[in-house]
Amino acid sequence: MTVALVLAAGLAVACVVAVALPFLREPEPESDVLDELDPEERKRLELLEARDRALAALKELEFDHRTGTVSDEDYRAQVGVLRREAAAALRELGGRG
Amino acid sequence: MPELGRAALVVTLGLSLFALVAGTAAALEGRRRLAQSAQNALVASFVSTAVAAAVLLSALLRNDFSFEYVARTTSRALPTAYTISAFWGGQEGSLLLWLLILTGFATAAVHLNRRWARDLIVWVVPVFAAVGSFFAFLLVAVASPFATQAATPDGAGMTPSLQNPYMLAHPPLLYLGYVGLTVPFAFAIAALLSTQLDERWLIATRRWTLFAWAALGIGQLLGAHWAYVEVGWGGYYAWDPVENAALMPWLAATAFLHSVMIQEKRGMLKVWNMLLVLLAFGLALFGTFLTRSGVVNSIHSFTQSSIGAWFLAFIVVVVAVSLVLVFLRLPLLRSPTKLESPVSREAAFLYNNLLLLALCLAILWGVVYPMLSEAVRGEAVVLGRSYYDFFLRIFGLPLLLLMGIGPLIAWRRASLRTLITTFRWPTLVALATGVLLLFLGAGSSIPGLVAYTFSAFVLATIVMEFARGTRARMALGASGWLTAFTSLVARNRRRYGGYVVHAAIVLLAIGVAGSNAFDSVAEAKLERGQSMRIGDYTLTYRSLSERAGANATEIRATLGIRRGGRDLGTLQAGKNAYTVEQQVSNEVGIRSDRLTGEDLFVIAEQIDPNGTVYFRVFVKPLVNLIWLAGLVFLIGSVITLWPDRREQRRLVARAAQVGLPATR
Numbered sequence: 119m120t121v122a123l124v125l126a127a128g129l130a131v132a133c134v135v136a137v138a139l140p141f142l143r144e145p146e147p148e149s150d151v152l153d154e155l156d157p158e159e160r161k162r163l164e165l166l167e168a169r170d171r172a173l174a175a176l177k178e179l180e181f182d183h184r185t186g187t188v189s190d191e192d193y194r195a196q197v198g199v200l201r202r203e204a205a206a207a208l209r210e211l212g213g214r215g
Numbered sequence: 216m217p218e219l220g221r222a223a224l225v226v227t228l229g230l231s232l233f234a235l236v237a238g239t240a241a242a243l244e245g246r247r248r249l250a251q252s253a254q255n256a257l258v259a260s261f262v263s264t265a266v267a268a269a270v271l272l273s274a275l276l277r278n279d280f281s282f283e284y285v286a287r288t289t290s291r292a293l294p295t296a297y298t299i300s301a302f303w304g305g306q307e308g309s310l311l312l313w314l315l316i317l318t319g320f321a322t323a324a325v326h327l328n329r330r331w332a333r334d335l336i337v338w339v340v341p342v343f344a345a346v347g348s349f350f351a352f353l354l355v356a357v358a359s360p361f362a363t364q365a366a367t368p369d370g371a372g373m374t375p376s377l378q379n380p381y382m383l384a385h386p387p388l389l390y391l392g393y394v395g396l397t398v399p400f401a402f403a404i405a406a407l408l409s410t411q412l413d414e415r416w417l418i419a420t421r422r423w424t425l426f427a428w429a430a431l432g433i434g435q436l437l438g439a440h441w442a443y444v445e446v447g448w449g450g451y452y453a454w455d456p457v458e459n460a461a462l463m464p465w466l467a468a469t470a471f472l473h474s475v476m477i478q479e480k481r482g483m484l485k486v487w488n489m490l491l492v493l494l495a496f497g498l499a500l501f502g503t504f505l506t507r508s509g510v511v512n513s514i515h516s517f518t519q520s521s522i523g524a525w526f527l528a529f530i531v532v533v534v535a536v537s538l539v540l541v542f543l544r545l546p547l548l549r550s551p552t553k554l555e556s557p558v559s560r561e562a563a564f565l566y567n568n569l570l571l572l573a574l575c576l577a578i579l580w581g582v583v584y585p586m587l588s589e590a591v592r593g594e595a596v597v598l599g600r601s602y603y604d605f606f607l608r609i610f611g612l613p614l615l616l617l618m619g620i621g622p623l624i625a626w627r628r629a630s631l632r633t634l635i636t637t638f639r640w641p642t643l644v645a646l647a648t649g650v651l652l653l654f655l656g657a658g659s660s661i662p663g664l665v666a667y668t669f670s671a672f673v674l675a676t677i678v679m680e681f682a683r684g685t686r687a688r689m690a691l692g693a694s695g696w697l698t699a700f701t702s703l704v705a706r707n708r709r710r711y712g713g714y715v716v717h718a719a720i721v722l723l724a725i726g727v728a729g730s731n732a733f734d735s736v737a738e739a740k741l742e743r744g745q746s747m748r749i750g751d752y753t754l755t756y757r758s759l760s761e762r763a764g765a766n767a768t769e770i771r772a773t774l775g776i777r778r779g780g781r782d783l784g785t786l787q788a789g790k791n792a793y794t795v796e797q798q799v800s801n802e803v804g805i806r807s808d809r810l811t812g813e814d815l816f817v818i819a820e821q822i823d824p825n826g827t828v829y830f831r832v833f834v835k836p837l838v839n840l841i842w843l844a845g846l847v848f849l850i851g852s853v854i855t856l857w858p859d860r861r862e863q864r865r866l867v868a869r870a871a872q873v874g875l876p877a878t879r
Contacts, residue, residue: 126222129266133226133259137233140251152245154334155411155873163873167414168482170869175480175626184690185683188625189633196627 165211172204217282220270220361223263227314228351230260231344238341242409250337254325257340260347261318268315271308271360275301281366284308290372290795292766297378303386304377306507306522307360312387313503314350316394320423321347324398328419331870335416338405346397349529357522372795375767381441388434389461393499395427396464399471400496403489407540412485412547417475418866422856424475424492428468429852435461436845447801447818449736449833451841454603456582460502463575463582467495470571473621477561480626485548486541487568493537498575500530505582556628563621570614577606608662612669615724618717619673622680622710640679645672663732670721670728677714677721684711704854706861712854719848722840726812729837738820740829750834752815753777757785759826767791769802772819772828776806788817788830812839 135142155163179196182188188196238253240246271284275298280286288301288308303309321343329336354360399420406416438458443451452458471491477484504526541548554562581598589595623637648671649664657664684703685696693699704711737749741756748754755775762769771789775782788804804817814835821829 122216122219122222125216126219126226129219129223129263130226133230133256133263136255136259137230137252139255140248144248147248150247152241152247152250152334152337154245159873160411160413163413163869166869166872170865171480171482178480178626181684181687182625184687185680187623187637187680187683189630189636191630192625192628192633196625199627 162211165207169204169207169211172200172207176200176204216270217274217361217363220267220274221355221359223267223270224311224351224354224359224361226263227260227267227318228348228355230256230263231347231351234260234344235341235348238337238344242337242341250340253340253344254329254336257318257325257344257347258322260344260351261315261322264311264315264318264351267354267361268302268311271311272299272302275299278370279366280368280370281363282360283362283364284360286364286367286370288370288373290370290766292795293370293373293378294765296380296383297373300377300382300386301373303390304373304382305360307354307358307362309386309390310350310354310358310507310522311360312390313394314347314354316390317343317347317350317397320394320398321401324401324419324423331866332415332419335402335405335409335411335419338408339401342401342404342408343397346401349525353522353525357525369795372766372793375791375793375796375798375800376445378766378793379441379445381437381445385434385437385441388430388437392427392429392431392434392461393464393503395423395430396468396496396499398423398427399492403492404537404540407489407544410544410547412544414479417478417488420492421475424468424472424495425852425856428465428472429849429856431461431465431468432848432852433845435465436842436848440842440845443838444803444805445800447803449803449816449818449831451730451838454581454600456585457502457506459578459582460498460505463578464495464498464502466571466575466578467491467498470568470575471495473564473571474568477564481550481552481561483550483552483554483561484565485550486545489541489548491568491572493534493541494575497530497534497537498579500526500533504530558624558634559628560621560624560626563617563624567614567617567621570610570617574606574610574614577610578603581606611724612662612665615666615669615673615721618720619669619676622714622717623676638676641672641675644675645669647671657733660728660732663728666724666728666732670725673717673721677718680714681711708854708857708859712851712857715851715854716848717851719844719851722844722847726837726840726842726844729812729840730814730835733837734833734835736831736833738829738831740827742827747830747832749815749832751779752832752834754786754817754830754832756828756830759789759822759828764791766795767793770822771802772822772830774804774817774830776815786815786817788819790819790822807839809839812837812843814838 176197179188179193179200183190183193234253234256237249237256241250241253271282273279274282274285275289276295278285278289278291278298284305284307285301288305289298293301301308303312325336325339325343328339402416402420406412435458438461439451442448442453471488474484474488474491478488504523507522507526554565556562581602585595585597619641620638625633645668649668652658652664652667657667681700681703685699688699688703689696693702735750737747739745739747741747743756743758746753746755753776755777756772757775758773760771760773769789769791771787774786774788776784776786783806786804786806789802791800791802793800801818801820804819806815808814814833816833816835818831819828820831823829
């Protein structure tokens, strides 16, 4: 019983220390503000996702065309659209520096 | 040391509540140290839960019958492996396992994504903490595994049907699946709360969802095999409410895993995907509720308990909060693109989603109908096997066909000419198979014949995809077929691992169709020396034996088996009489034909004192393909789950470009 209570108290103290650790480590921090994405960074992330999506789709289209899953006719219809999407995302990303 | 276990759970509850409140405050007010503190509390809750679990495990292994739980679920005669499985064999222990896995997964998911998606993690922590608080509260206040009593000399033992090696793996795998679905739920809710609805929550949870889905799938197959060899009724799936409870979230997760590809490739179906994640988690909770509340009678459920109302209240809160959040964020979830053609890969995936969801909802209705009818009319009307079989055929067969069609259609749109070219060979293979099977007499079951024909179609498309892909890789410079094949799979694990999983589903479909639509059964009461026939098998009852096992008396009837004049040896079937538990179980005899996948399945239904035995015998064609499907499913899941370094590098580069630290 006593051993159990000592162990339980030890566990509780260790957990309290773990929870308080950020405040014990930095009692007076320079900044306590969460580092979140600002609107510009969010937009940039959105464009990067659009770029990667278009590039991945292009890569898959090329492979599917090579395997024969996509015919020449379907390939020609789609490749231009995907290239334009990727280019648009890249252009806008470039414009944002 | 029950005090230590109780105290550890109280600490877990305190930590979870702190992580919930402090984490929410930190996210709302943007306070960095408080957010870190909440995160530490979540990690610490895993440690304290592990301490509680260690206390219970130790009590089980020491046969400490001063723990009510240990006395109720084990006995001194119980083998050690089953004593360990008693951890999850009872209500309180299994809840503790839920919490242990939950806090463990939460710690891992937060740690793995803490830098790369840190703005999401701030909200993920309180969501995990909310779920953790609920389970910790149940364990502290409603169903404690650390309740004590005056120690008894021996325990009540374990239900005989649970004394089976499958019980060492089947329940933990299901828990890994159920609890694993909390991870995508937590990230989805965090994305809604933080309005960070970019792709990161999907990327962060994709492998977790796959893992949970694979664990649920394999757990269910192991459960089916347990039912087949242990429960002794001659089947493997009875549409039992608790079996359905595991199937429903698996179906919802399957739908999500397909539709998420549409969001990744085309930026579409954002609301739909969000709803599927919420549905999968809601159904996982509902399944846990069904097993524990005592509202259904099932071989798999725990006894009547008071936790049902708590679970129901929690489910209602989870569903209501989730739906309100989705509604509030609808403007942010609008897709930039639309479906371009009803004949495209995304359209095929959408049809697949609708069918999966329809099947899931039909099963859900079958599960809740008896409860509703009891509440309204005072009499529980159970929807039987025919109800479920009907919907399995109506939705399952088109799903099977779509599994072959979807992956071979191009994204965005496909021309008629391409479709004809692509599906020419698979269609011919399917038709040839259908005609051949009809000729061989498989026309006795039309759904079975259709299932086989569709299966041939899907297998042909899979083989074709692998062959074409390998050929393309060779054209790109791979030296030899094997190199080309391995590089093909390694370069697109999701796609080709997915095909392997599809092959597993086809094997499952063939096994289910064969063993259900084309099985046969015979019954006979035999005295020693008498024979019975089923199909081309002849079974001769030779002898009856009795021996004392570790914790049961084992009675076995020995049968000589002949097939077409060939001696196939002997088979034993009988019963075990468990001494401590005062229960008797059927111990079936199974002879598997490795070449054809057929089983001869013998149940000794009744053994009379004079040695006469009433036998029920089944011949189940192709049933072993179901278990083979499990192995193939596991291989496919591992391929899809395997980390992809190229993808990792791409994500890290993308994160660095927006100023997020270049690590995950």
